[in-house]
Structures are given as structure tokens and as C-alpha cells.
Amino acid sequence: MAAEAEAQGETLSYEGLRAFEGLAAATAGEGRDPVNAPMIRHWCEAMGDTNPAYEGPDAIAPPTMLQVWTMAGLSGYAGRTGAYDDLLALLDGAGYTSVVATDCEQEYVRPLRPGDSITFDAVIESVSPLKKTKLGEGHFVTTRMDVRAGGELAGTHRFRILKYAPRRRGADPPAPRAPERSRSARPRPVVNRDNAGFWDGVAAHRLLIQRCGDCGTLRFPWLPGCNACGGQEWDTVQASGEGTVFSYVVMHHPPFPAFDPPYAVGLIELAEGVRIVSNVTGVPPEKVRIGMPVRLEFLRVDEEYELPVFRAEGERV
Incomplete structure (x- = not known):
């Protein structure tokens, strides 16, 4: 599979992948339910979070529930465009058929409260050059979703996946990083509005x-x-x-x-x-x-x- 992906990947233009950057992945999406106390209670019970801010007449939703109100089943959500599916299909066709979620980052602008109606838009924010990982070679795809309550921005959710071609069992592992890489190349922290x-x-x-x-x-x-x-x-x-x-x-x-x-x-x-x-x-x-x-x-x-x-x-x- 990895060798096949390498051969096919030669015809996959990075410029063609970058053409998807900035395209909408969802427009005018709507949450299936308003923010509501039962879902907040279930979330807090599952997480073991007993913060009093999440219950009572002035309750707010835990900030990390931001994406919960936008999620849907395998059939997808209203407002989804074809651009994201087209990008994944292009990567599949080049042999990068496996996927793993790598990380997410959220920014919170205002608290969500029971009764808030949720709408959202999503955009394909970036597609990385070809990367070598222990799983195999592939591309990182990042989407950004802007979540609104009553038309007002409530937060932003960035989600990143790796679309990759899995290494064949028994194949040689990726070569170690170049020894000339300096120790000064310390990983940088994620700096955002909150920190x-x-x-x-x-x-x-x-x-x-x-x-x-x-x-x-x-x-x-x-x-x-x-x-x-x-x-x-x-x-x-x-x-x-x-x-x-x-x-x-x-x-x-x-x-x-x-x-x-x-x-x-x-x-x-x-x-x-x-x-x-x-x-x-x-x-x-x-x-x-x-x-x-x-x-x-x-x-x-x-x-x-x-x-x-x-x-x-x-x-x-």
C-alpha cells in the first residue's frame, strides 16, 4: 500500500491540494438541538465535572462542549459542502486512504446557555505538504469551524486529521531525523488569544x-x-x-x-x-x-x- 501510494502520490500536486484552502466545508449549518440542560448534565456526569457553574437557573455549558452542539451522525450535517469530501476523495485516490485525528484547538468568545440556537460555518484552513510519520506518509488537513449562538460568534473549533498511506507491515521504519538538527529547535508552544x-x-x-x-x-x-x-x-x-x-x-x-x-x-x-x-x-x-x-x-x-x-x-x- 505504501509503495502504491508513493507511486500514485507522484501525480498528486501539492498546488492542487492547496487549492482547497479557504473553501467552505459547511455553510449555514444548524445544530440539531438548542443548547439544553440534559445534554450538559450528561456531559458533566461523564466527565466527573461538578462545577456549580453548569447547573441551576444561570447555568452555562462547559466551554469544551463547543463542538457537541454541531455534531451529527454518519449522514453528515445540514450545510455541508462538497469541497471537503472532494479533498478527501482526492487523497484517497492518491493512496492516502487511512485517517487519524491528531488534535483540536478551541477558542471561546462567549458562554453558551440553555436555549441558545447554534449555527456554524466551516472552512478548509490548511493542507500540509507531504509528511513522514511513524504511521506512514500523508497530509495533515485542518478545518476551522466558527460556532455562533443567536448569530453571535461563541467560539472557534479547529480540527486536524492526518490522511496517510499506512506503512506495510515489516517495512523499514522512517529514517531518524537528521543528526545536524540543532537542539535549539525546541518545539514552540501553541499561543492563542487565551494564553x-x-x-x-x-x-x-x-x-x-x-x-x-x-x-x-x-x-x-x-x-x-x-x-x-x-x-x-x-x-x-x-x-x-x-x-x-x-x-x-x-x-x-x-x-x-x-x-x-x-x-x-x-x-x-x-x-x-x-x-x-x-x-x-x-x-x-x-x-x-x-x-x-x-x-x-x-x-x-x-x-x-x-x-x-x-x-x-x-x-x-
Whole structure:
């Protein structure tokens, strides 16, 4: 299958695939049901989420339910266009017949409440060049869906799949990444409207924690709404930089050129009471212990990028 896909893939023009970028995947789609309390209750019970913001007369829907109100069965949803099906058919014809969902990203603009009528539009946002993965060669396809409540934008849902040709069983695995790849090629975080302020703070050597404007609860990581009361207003406080190792893991595998295993990844409990995942430095990874005091510092990983890490107190490089 992989060899067949390679042969067929030679006739698949990337320019032809990119021609689908910007085409509508759905227009004027409608949710089958309004936002409603029973679905919210089922969702919260399945997730074990007991937040009081999701029940009662002033309830809102959990933000992560954004896509739920747009989903339909195998028959598809109203408003679906042929462009997305045509793109997948083109990839199928070139031998990229398998599919796996890889990731999604959501942005929340306003809360959804029981009774809201949902409409949506979707667009094919991008098609990647041919990529080599452990599953096989293929193309990543990203769609963006704008979800509206009463005609007002409520949030955006980006969904990415890999359409690939599976490697034949027993075939040689993909070649390792080129050894000349520099360790400075550290993976970049996803920066969006909800967390951009955090990364602006890091650039200024400030570790910022969100504080709810309604109930004062501190929260980390950054979120569009308060976990405690559902409030949407917030400001920030700067962390003192003091903390302790709440939990940790020592990474040995898989190897990645940007990192040098073994290294310790810790769940750090800050003095302010919130927790952050980061590297523990200053001691060999086998010396990291739960309860170890640590202090914030900023590690430059390349010319443009710094990360907050935590050094064991009293230790020196």
C-alpha cells in the first residue's frame, strides 16, 4: 500500500491540494438541538465535572462542549459542502486512504446557555505538504469551524486529521531525523488569544497567574473562564517564584533532538497555591524528590525563546 501510494502520490500536486484552502466545508449549518440542560448534565456526569457553574437557573455549558452542539451522525450535517469530501476523495485516490485525528484547538468568545440556537460555518484552513510519520506518509488537513449562538460568534473549533498511506507491515521504519538538527529547535508552544498574556509575561521574566475578577480564585494554566464560579473577568498576579516539587517524572524515552534525556519534568506547586508543569534543573534527574524546594528561573533555549524552569534551591550548575 505504501509503495502504491508513493507511486500514485507522484501525480498528486501539492498546488492542487492547496487549492482547497479557504473553501467552505459547511455553510449555514444548524445544530440539531438548542443548547439544553440534559445534554450538559450528561456531559458533566461523564466527565466527573461538578462545577456549580453548569447547573441551576444561570447555568452555562462547559466551554469544551463547543463542538457537541454541531455534531451529527454518519449522514453528515445540514450545510455541508462538497469541497471537503472532494479533498478527501482526492487523497484517497492518491493512496492516502487511512485517517487519524491528531488534535483540536478551541477558542471561546462567549458562554453558551440553555436555549441558545447554534449555527456554524466551516472552512478548509490548511493542507500540509507531504509528511513522514511513524504511521506512514500523508497530509495533515485542518478545518476551522466558527460556532455562533443567536448569530453571535461563541467560539472557534479547529480540527486536524492526518490522511496517510499506512506503512506495510515489516517495512523499514522512517529514517531518524537528521543528526545536524540543532537542539535549539525546541518545539514552540501553541499561543492563542487565551494564553498570549502568559507568554508575554515570560518574555519579560514574569510568571503571571490568572486571578478571577469575580471570586478572586487563582488559576493556572490560563483559561478563558473561572473554574470556581464561571466568571469571565480576570486580572493577573505575579508569582514569587518559590515552589516545591509536588510530583515528577524522569524522561528517558522517546529521544528527541531538541532534548537531552534523561531529564526531570516536575509538577511544581507554587507558593501561591497553583501548579505548573516544567523542568526541574540544577540536580541530576535521579536526585529530584517530592517536596524538594525549587525556585523559578528562565532558560533561554535559542535566540528568540525562553522558558520558565525551576532550579533546586541551593544548587548551582
